[in-house]
Amino acid sequence: MGGLGLSSSASGSTVDYEALRARIGQVTGRLRCSVEQLLSSQGVRTVLGEATFAGPHELSVKVPGDREVLHFDAAVVCTGSRPRIPEWAAPDGERVLTTRQAYPPPQLPEHLVVVGSGVTGVEFVHMFGSLGSQVSLIVSRQHVLPHKDPEVAAALEEELLRRGVALYKGARAAAIDRTGTGVVVHCDDGRSVAASHALLAVGSVPNSDHLGLELAGVKVDNWGYVPINHHCQTNIGHIYAAGDVSGKLPLSSVASMQGRKAAEHIMGLHTREHRHIDYDKAASAIFTEPEIADVGLAEAEAFATGRKIRVTKVPFGASARALINDDPRGFVKILSDPATGVVLGGSIVGDRASELISVIALAVTAGLKVPDLVESCLVHPSLAEAIADAAE
Numbered sequence: 001m002g003g004l005g006l007s008s009s010a011s012g013s014t015v016d017y018e019a020l021r022a023r024i025g026q027v028t029g030r031l032r033c034s035v036e037q038l039l040s041s042q043g044v045r046t047v048l049g050e051a052t053f054a055g056p057h058e059l060s061v062k063v064p065g066d067r068e069v070l071h072f073d074a075a076v077v078c079t080g081s082r083p084r085i086p087e088w089a090a091p092d093g094e095r096v097l098t099t100r101q102a103y104p105p106p107q108l109p110e111h112l113v114v115v116g117s118g119v120t121g122v123e124f125v126h127m128f129g130s131l132g133s134q135v136s137l138i139v140s141r142q143h144v145l146p147h148k149d150p151e152v153a154a155a156l157e158e159e160l161l162r163r164g165v166a167l168y169k170g171a172r173a174a175a176i177d178r179t180g181t182g183v184v185v186h187c188d189d190g191r192s193v194a195a196s197h198a199l200l201a202v203g204s205v206p207n208s209d210h211l212g213l214e215l216a217g218v219k220v221d222n223w224g225y226v227p228i229n230h231h232c233q234t235n236i237g238h239i240y241a242a243g244d245v246s247g248k249l250p251l252s253s254v255a256s257m258q259g260r261k262a263a264e265h266i267m268g269l270h271t272r273e274h275r276h277i278d279y280d281k282a283a284s285a286i287f288t289e290p291e292i293a294d295v296g297l298a299e300a301e302a303f304a305t306g307r308k309i310r311v312t313k314v315p316f317g318a319s320a321r322a323l324i325n326d327d328p329r330g331f332v333k334i335l336s337d338p339a340t341g342v343v344l345g346g347s348i349v350g351d352r353a354s355e356l357i358s359v360i361a362l363a364v365t366a367g368l369k370v371p372d373l374v375e376s377c378l379v380h381p382s383l384a385e386a387i388a389d390a391a392e
């Protein structure tokens, strides 16, 4: 595991932080290179620069030392989003970091205080905690992951506490001071946390300003997102938007699916068999340990709307493979329609949850029923068996 920056010995495991940073650079470099090769093999010309619309069929691109004008029949806006910076914080890239600056920072923080306990916040808590930093987490509500299944959030909280993460619940960060040796985060309930570094994980804002969208006639909503229809068209038919800037679901998988749908529509391929993206059926994962993943309808959502559902659940403690792997943490939960048996959603907490959720995602997307899952003869021993058991 030397290439990963990890080494184990009889006295335990150690992390070589510089080797780990180098490895991150290598992996992202290889990915970038293969995408560039794929684009050029398809005859795509890449213009490196900052683009703004100059009109409904014209882009002006600021390239090093010059400006290039591109005329287009169709355009796709996929400028993404950037971290939201609250007015009380001033990230400096050294001690007060945004999520973009923390992956990975030049030095491993001795004590990191993370502001924000959504998906991104808890992933950073887990990452730095695993690397050996002391971690504190400011949780504005009474539990982490406010938009996830409370049972899932409780399982994660238990794990965070077991790992020694200090949780400051019901507190909102209101100011950050830089001190000689680090930072102090002040909360609105009077508590404060002194640490070596602070990380802001309080959401994102769309990159739609400074794009000259108004010159192309493209409208944005009150939050700056670019509204789109099911073909990913904006209010201007030949201009499309995809990814975070569209304000749908901030996931890479969704961004690339939207890009594909936009391309199909531009090429006229949508007239063939075509399905619109169902954002309610997009699977997502949280890369903590254990992993967390979910798809489709959530129990709380069904409860809030009064929808009748059947909820079935098994712990990984009942899975032969989980016991063999010596990791019986977590559970699989399946939601189905009690009248028809159609699988509506599911959550998994446990080892490889991000992979296993694909089985439930396929069932939800294809409208499969509980017996389809139960009667699939899966590999034994495998973690996936827990999905069939949970569905029963």
Ligand SMILES: Cc1cc2nc3c(=O)[nH]c(=O)nc-3n(C[C@H](O)[C@H](O)[C@H](O)COP(=O)(O)OP(=O)(O)OC[C@H]3O[C@@H](n4cnc5c(N)ncnc54)[C@H](O)[C@@H]3O)c2cc1C
Residues within 6 Å of the ligand: 049, 050, 051, 052, 078, 079, 080, 081, 099, 100, 120, 207, 211, 242, 243, 244, 245, 249, 250, 251, 252, 253, 254, 255, 287
């Ligand atoms: C810390 C973190 C972890 C995440 N982890 C996951 C994960 O595990 N799984 C997952 O599915 N999603 C994850 N996401 C979300 C995911 O990164 C985004 O949903 C995805 O990158 C959105 O893709 P995009 O193409 O819309 O935007 P981006 O990937 O942000 O790409 C936008 C690009 O447009 C460029 N750009 C902006 N303005 C201009 C301009 N005027 N001219 C030219 N170029 C411009 C930007 O420089 C950027 O390169 C994570 C996000 C964060 C912040």
